[in-house]
Amino acid sequence: MTEFKLKDLLEIKNGRDYKHLSEGDIPVYGSGGLMRYVDESLYQGESILLPRKGTLSNIQYVNESFWTVDTIYYSIIDKSKTEPYYLYRYLTLLDLEHLNSGTGVPSMTFGAYYDIPIKLPNLSTQKQIAKVLSDLDAKIEVNNNINQELEAMAKTLYDYWFVQFDFPDVNGNPYKSSGGAMVFNEALKREIPEGWGDGVFEDVANIIGGSTPSKADSANFTTEDGIPWITPKDLSNNKGKKYITRGEYDVTEQGIKKSSLKLMPSGTVLLSSRAPIGYLAIARETVTTNQGFKSFEPKSYFTSEFLYYQIKNKIPLIEARSGGSTFKEVSASTLKTIKIITPPEKVIKIYQTTAKPIFNKQNLLEKENQKLSELRDWLLPMLMNGQVTVGAMKSNYEGSGLGLVAEDNTKYGEK
Template identity: 40%
Template sequence: MSEKLTVKNVVNINKSTLSAKDNWSTLKYLDTGNITENQIDTLQIFQKGEKLPSRAKRKVEKGTIIYSTVRPNQKHFGYFDTHSNDLVVSTGFATLDVIDPRINSKYLYYLLTQNSVISQLQSIGENSTSSYPSIRPEDIGNLSFVFPDIDIQNKIADILTFIDKKIQINNQINQELEAMAKTLYDYWFVQFDFPDQNAKPYKSSGGKMVYNPELKREIPEGWGVDSLWNIANFYNGLAMQKYRPDTNEDDYLPVIKIREMMNGFSKDTERARLDIPSEAVVDRGDILFSWSATLEVIIWGKEKGALNQHIFKVTSDTYPKSFIYFELKSYLKVFKAIAELRKTTMGHITQDHLKQAKIVVPPIELISKLDAKLQPIMLKQQILENQNQELTQLRDWLLPMLMNGQVKVE
């Protein structure tokens, strides 16, 4: 039998906090910006004696739901399947631990991560008195839901967890494929141990190296030097508010801003007309480089979109995509350092920085030979990313249908 229950009556909110009495030698810390839709990208690690961030306080355990109280529509939430004694999360999260045996904690997590609930909390946040949309833990606690029998909750949670785990596995495979491709690329074009004419590693086997005054280091004989600006075409996106479709227009392109570039499309993604300049259309497989605020380089793996300003679409008439992609990725640390120094004007880089970014350019025949090895790896990544997009759409379609009983679990 279904029951309507209020969240605060079935959970402990912010149950446990790190104190001076806690004995730890190494502590992992999760900040609000480092998890999106239960995918953690970074954990900060601190050793005993190091100063912790002031917000590193909330303890979590198996079954804890964490939910960022800032900008709910950015989906910084997650669920802990296992317990970890050496992990704390930011006080920017509300933590929820289920205390009612009638409630499956994973089912509650999926209830709270429905788009309709996120929109409701975002609306509350936008009416708050702070300078940015923020909610209180009580705002989550005051939500009420109809809960079916625990057996049905268990089955629904299992179905949705299965989809999420497949997405997670695909992400892990893609990370390993990326590392594999990067290792191969570095071996050839950073360590200079590409196969020589005798199929031996060039530099390690005594291949001739010459000093390059521009780079102030040795490079293989016969190789060139150029700038990133010269080897590729950098097309900056457009201010897409000028290309809004009519309100009743069904044909449109979703706009790729930095948020979409990193996290994919959502129901909050803006729309653009189809008649935008062709250069601003992004297809699956295009290289995107966000040059302002968040500096990242990716190969776009989702559906066609419209490129917003502050992101370059990077192409080349001469060099294969793999060469451009890995050279940009290799230079990213330098660009981030430059942007950090310009934070008074929102950290970014300029065309001049791309012109000053000097790189080693191997002979095109060698670049093409490595590209033939990298292409199958990168294609596999695209296939998995496309599969993840389809799985995400399936999950987001199923979620409300299962929760409101339109789709039943036998």
């Protein structure tokens, strides 16, 4: 290993205001991430973006033309000394909070970054390690792109069937477009297919609230091997995913009993009902939640796949009708004012034959990405400090698609 200061490896540059630029296809980054797209770039090529103000832990890597605003620095990297992606991953392992120079908003100066000590292996080893890590990231990105396409398909399918009413008729033709009988529904104030009904969410799901066990008693919570306890913050961290397994904390049997928490089965649709309203996810296994939720357990012949988009489509209306003096909150009485359409059982069953496989594939890809992320994060510090070598990994994982795979039943990082 050779010791450097960060100033030996890159040159830091200030971001600039973008408001004078027009819309385009060049990404603009701030300390919080991607902001918008413009028609000019500030820099082209590989760069590590270092927060100047705000979230100091959000170090970003880019390898394209880009623009940065003044809350984040970009860098010009000396590729004769370091492999950019390797250095990026190295920096993500560091705790930079102690370097904060701001009295209010967290801030970092050129000098604070430049004085960070860095220990690097030779350039060839850096490139080998970067290849392993970037392959894992590339696989995750491929899965994310597939899931985005699947999400568009699932949403289009729902809208086609339950908004436009062009589900297949008895002859396999689009119902409404082919002249299927429609009747005006007074409650919904619109025409719906003959034989369909209206109702409220209580007609299609058991609506369940949550609670918080006393945090004064540490025996109410655990970080593993308890029952998942979900908060709106957990759904915020889960943004971009359709399913959730667990949050930051689990609750113990004691915590469940003392706070009368209700266990909700897999397939329950979780809706954050305050601070903020509108985060949505499907429980992958049995869960509990805090009081910031209204959760929908499908009943009768209704399904998670139907409820998910029925709720999602109503979120703007739910939020508009929510009350509260300090912050808005969705109450049980609010939900009773929201009128919904109730298709007959035979339509839901046919819908499921197409919708369920799409949801299952999304769930599978999300779980695979979780394992790949765990594997990457488990390997990262060991690769960086030399505990594991790329050569050893290749011999252990020879023949797999990436040179590495994430095992389904392995909890990386556990002894």
